[in-house]
Amino acid sequence: MKTYSKKAWTFVCSLMLVSTLFAGCSGSKGETTQTADTGAKPQAEAQVENAYKDKYDPPVTITTVWGVDPELKFKNGETIENNVATKWAKDTLGIDIQSLWSVTDTNNAFATKLRLAMSSGQQMPDVVTIGDAQLAQDLIDSGMFQDAGELFDKYASDTWKQAMEQDPNVWNPYIRDGKRMGIPVLDYAYNHDYLLWIRQDWLDKLGLSAPTTIDELEKVMDAFKNNNPDGLKPDEVIPLSIGFKTTMNTWMGDPSWVFGAYGTIPQQWNKGADGKLEYGSINPAMKQGLQKLSEWFSKGYIPKEAALWDENKTAEPAVAGKAGILPGPYWMSGWPLADTVKNVKSAVWKPIALPAGPDGKAGRHGTLFTNGVTLINKNMKHPEAVFTYQNYMFENLANSQPGGVFDNGLFKGYDYDMDASGKALRYEDIPGGYVNSLRYLLVRDGARIPDAQMKALLNLADGKEATTRLEKEVKLNYGLETPEAAKVLMGQEGIAYPNMYTGPTTSTMKTKMDYLNKIENQTFNEIIYGKQGLDSFDKFVETWKGSGGEQITNEVNDWYSKLSK
Amino acid sequence: MxxxxxxxxxxxxxxxxxxxxxxxxxxxxxxxxxxxxxxxxxxxxxxxxxxLDNFHTLFARQDSMEVIWNTLIISALKIVLNLAAPFTFALLLNEVRKAFFKRFVQTLVYLPHFLSWVILGGILLDVLSTDGGFVNRILSSWFGISPIFFLGDNDWFRFTVILSDVWKDFGFGTIVFLAALSNVNPSLYEAAEVDGASRWKQTLHITIPSMLPIAVVVGTLALGNILNAGFDQIFNLYNPLVYQKGDIIDTFVYRTAILNGEMGLGTAIGLFKSVISMILIFISYRMAYKLANYRIF
Missing domain, CATH: 1.20.5 (Single alpha-helices involved in coiled-coils or other helix-helix interfaces)
Structure with missing residues (x-):
């Protein structure tokens, strides 16, 4: 009995120790949030004049918060709070980037932490860049951030303004009562616009040319399946690898171009003939697209389990050498398609244009030119410093010219490096490893001009030497077919349907949209699988309108009409 | 004291x-x-x-009854089978004489418990595929059954969900019951043997009655989860073809409350679930006391 109780004591004691350890950990995390306040204030008050400067002396402080991409690497003992980029900003621009807190952004940790910080009344950062659309809307509605559009007009450089003008719609999601409450983070355009990747070696062996219409596509798919050049049995081949587990409007293995050929793109808001916005899934043209897909399903052109497949699954048969066609973005020749040759030596993937429907129409969903938004705190002492930083980035990074500051990349030894003879190294050859130091910058990815990457790719496709930073970068590190794919993509520039509704979730959407999506997915999948007749589409449209769809359409058009004023 | x-x-x-x-x-x-x-x-x-607006929104949806019904059926069957399967298995395993074999089997059936549904979802998608999946190939070559679309057919989806859940977790339950078995007083068996009871009679009159209390505890505790049909599992396995039979309260909450940031609605549904679960716990606790004379407090 005595030894037993002794053991029990040690056990309980060690348990207690462990629990205090845990408590200790969580406590110290909370404390780091406090440290940033100190030091910021005296400097801010010393600077009475509120004028834009190219370099601040004494330095000014910008506070921010970080959601650190788990893939982001650090070297030389640096952290997101203190690294080559923060040092650079202080030395070159006199801007001291202070971090209130940072969190590794897995499972939406950043959005969650920011939401909590917001609701518990913690200090909000001067500047924050947000990718999560709903969170951005919530933060804007919280009233803690200021009219960034006004500041933008006043302080932004011409390069930045011109970049922003490439698509004036980028401001739309952030407009409140005519005020632009956030600065959209520009991204390279067409990143998610897609085309078809096809097994050129199969086409060559069959003596076929690339299909340009839906009818020709059917012939090609039939030949791939029933007369396979690699000798695969018909039920081993997936002529067209697509999937629609969650949506019919996605990025890889996307089926929405089938509907595009008949004049609509599902699950987004398109501009109708009358100038009003219309939900693509209820357009009568959907019926023809569904009929085609159903036909292809019964003939075995598309995967039998397409309803169970998400995007990454559609790439599996393609990489395994069992699929003939895979819809997807222009950059796919690098990932995932580059791996195909490991499985099938003779495989050659080539990009081709989307085939047209019976009326000569073709369509795909467009991509917005933005990737999040930058918000500026109402109480920020030196909002113009943000523009000092970003103007520099747009001038020197986004628009880098041969001989410029960021001619070869951002920071030597991080995102680029040279060998002894001054030749740029591939990412994997950089000593100590490649680090995407662009992610250390105040605004994610520094600065991007939407059409810059496409222009660089087109120049390469035309056989020009790589001279600018972007041209060198894409040439060095992207898949071989990428310039060619960019050319194909831009050959069909006009066919993209951008999603015209980029506003906040409307009140009816909040309560009804999930149900509407559910019956839509259910009906469309069952039509394709032949479990329901084509007529059920009409019934679906009626239910959709009656169960809140009509009201949502009105709300969306309300928002849209206010914009165009 | x-x-x-x-x-x-x-x-x-x-x-x-x-x-x-x-x-x-x-x-x-x-x-x-x-x-x-x-x-x-x-x-x-x-x-x-x-x-009560949030509650109104929940019940105003055309499919809310369908979703609640799906949840109840799936989780009720899971509870029953997750009790019956390990119970039977533990009884069978207890009769095994070779200790090594017993341990080996015990570990083997326990292993799937540690796999997450994200991984199992991918595995099941391949194993149950109509397109050369392992299960369908066996069914067609051994029994001549044409391929069954386990994950995409409304008639099969619940069956697949419940069976895969039982397969994953019955090893864990077995351990609990085996522990209960090792606590049975050996003198009872000795006495039975003296009285000339066969193995079967011993099982019937000693082993099963002495396992009943722990079975009641496990069952009572499980009833509190009657409205949890298993989010991770369903979320990784379901698809538009089986919404009708597979959509449960939790996946519904995920889509409306989490994806749309509707905290109020999400909490309302959570509260609804908790109240129902609490009532069920009360009932089962009373019943456990009445039927098996078991009480926690």
Whole structure:
């Protein structure tokens, strides 16, 4: 009995120790949030004049918060709070980037932490860049951030303004009562616009040319399946690898171009003939697209389990050498398609244009030119410093010219490096490893001009030497077919349907949209699988309108009409 | 027991009691959100009070009864089978004489418990595929059955979900029952043998009755989860073809409350679930007391 109780004591004691350890950990995390306040204030008050400067002396402080991409690497003992980029900003621009807190952004940790910080009344950062659309809307509605559009007009450089003008719609999601409450983070355009990747070696062996219409596509798919050049049995081949587990409007293995050929793109808001916005899934043209897909399903052109497949699954048969066609973005020749040759030596993937429907129409969903938004705190002492930083980035990074500051990349030894003879190294050859130091910058990815990457790719496709930073970068590190794919993509520039509704979730959407999506997915999948007749589409449209769809359409058009004023 | 002797024990309980209050009872104040149009930046105090609107939204959906029904059927069958399967298996395993074989089997059936549904979802997708999946190939070559679309057919989906869940977790339950078996007083068996009872009679009159109390405990505890049909599993396996039979409350909450940031609605549904579960726990607890004379308090 005595030894037993002794053991029990040690056990309980060690348990207690462990629990205090845990408590200790969580406590110290909370404390780091406090440290940033100190030091910021005296400097801010010393600077009475509120004028834009190219370099601040004494330095000014910008506070921010970080959601650190788990893939982001650090070297030389640096952290997101203190690294080559923060040092650079202080030395070159006199801007001291202070971090209130940072969190590794897995499972939406950043959005969650920011939401909590917001609701518990913690200090909000001067500047924050947000990718999560709903969170951005919530933060804007919280009233803690200021009219960034006004500041933008006043302080932004011409390069930045011109970049922003490439698509004036980028401001739309952030407009409140005519005020632009956030600065959209520009991204390279067409990143998610897609085309078809096809097994050129199969086409060559069959003596076929690339299909340009839906009818020709059917012939090609039939030949791939029933007369396979690699000798695969018909039920081993997936002529067209697509999937629609969650949506019919996605990025890889996307089926929405089938509907595009008949004049609509599902699950987004398109501009109708009358100038009003219309939900693509209820357009009568959907019926023809569904009929085609159903036909292809019964003939075995598309995967039998397409309803169970998400995007990454559609790439599996393609990489395994069992699929003939895979819809997807222009950059796919690098990932995932580059791996195909490991499985099938003779495989050659080539990009081709989307085939047209019976009326000569073709369509795909467009991509917005933005990737999040930058918000500026109402109480920020030196909002113009943000523009000092970003103007520099747009001038020197986004628009880098041969001989410029960021001619070869951002920071030597991080995102680029040279060998002894001054030749740029591939990412994997950089000593100590490649680090995407662009992610250390105040605004994610520094600065991007939407059409810059496409222009660089087109120049390469035309056989020009790589001279600018972007041209060198894409040439060095992207898949071989990428310039060619960019050319194909831009050959069909006009066919993209951008999603015209980029506003906040409307009140009816909040309560009804999930149900509407559910019956839509259910009906469309069952039509394709032949479990329901084509007529059920009409019934679906009626239910959709009656169960809140009509009201949502009105709300969306309300928002849209206010914009165009 | 006097307090002078036992005070160290009370002190030792204190930290966990504090943690329990801090993390389990204090957050209950958040139930308020169920009656609010909750906006994170306004907090509990300033968010608009909407009364029962969130509950109204939940039941106004055309498919809400379907979803609740799916949840009940799937989880009820899971509870019954997750009790029956390990119970039977433990009985069978107990009859095995070779200790090594017994341990080996025990470990083997326990292993799937440690796999997450994200991984199993991918595995099941391949194994159950109609397109050369392992299960369908066996069915067609051995029994001549044409391929069954386990994950995409409304008639099969629930079956697949329940069976895969039982397969994953019955090893864990088996361990609990085996522990109960090792506690049976050996003198009972000796006495039975003297009286000339066969193995079967011994099982029937000694083993099963002595396992019943623990079975009742496991069953009672499981009933509290009657409205949890298993989010991770369904979320990784379901698809538009089986919404009709496979959509459950949790996946529905995920889509409306989490994806849309509708905290009020999410809390309302959570509260609804908790109230139903609590009623069921009360009932099962009373029943456990009446039928098996078992009580926790």
């Amino acid at each position: 006097n307090i002078k002797k036992t005070w160290p024990l009370h002190v030792m309980v204190l930290p966990s009691l504090l943690l329990l209050i801090l993390f389990s009872y204090v957050p209950m104040a958040g139930i308020v959100m169920a009656f609010q149009n909750f906006k994170p930046w306004l907090g509990f105090t300033h968010s608009e009070w909407v009364g």
